[in-house]
Amino acid sequence: MSGGSHKRPWLAALFAVLVPGLGHVYLQAWLRALLWFWMAVLSFVLFVPEELVDGVGSVGDAMALSTELPIEAQIALFVVIAISAADAYWQATQTRQRVTGQRCPHCGREIDDLELEFCHWCTEPLPGADAEADKPEPTSR
Structure with a gap:
């Protein structure tokens, strides 16, 4: 990981909550970023019913979609987002300890x-x- 010495763990976790994988992009951990992004996409594809997605045409519709998600989809997406954020935070703290440590x-x-x-x-x-x-x-x- 290049350039990770001054990365803030809380900011990496916040980015990962916004979009899984974005915290890892901030940390320049490219492979992990791709893996977490695709985990979120895969969770969405597997757990969100197709009929809910067909009617989405705008951001407002997407917000309404979040209230209609089945509980399995909510749990799956929450778990992916939470673990992605925790991993981004952990990666940032590990990088800081390796670089400075004193x-x-x-x-x-x-x-x-x-x-x-x-x-x-x-x-x-x-x-x-x-x-x-x-x-x-x-x-x-």
Whole structure:
């Protein structure tokens, strides 16, 4: 997953609730995005009666359709949407932990650049920064 270091888990979950797979598009997890989108389409095709879909011609009709869905279709679509959102949230948290994983001992916020000798949030020196500075330079013989 490229570019996942600054992705917000709650935003990925929100996108996945709006359209299953959209949270994964936000995370640039392309295969998962396709899988979740097609799971939602498959659930719709399998559980929504064709006679309900035939009369839909506008967004207002589609909204009315949601009130007429059989309970099996509602449950199937809810489960796909809920698990897609949970998976998007989990994926975003896993990516953030892999990329950063270190917190400032003074302010507790995540440190983005592990090469810094100080916290870029509170500017306090990080542990181990003094040890690195005190190391003698290697000499060549």
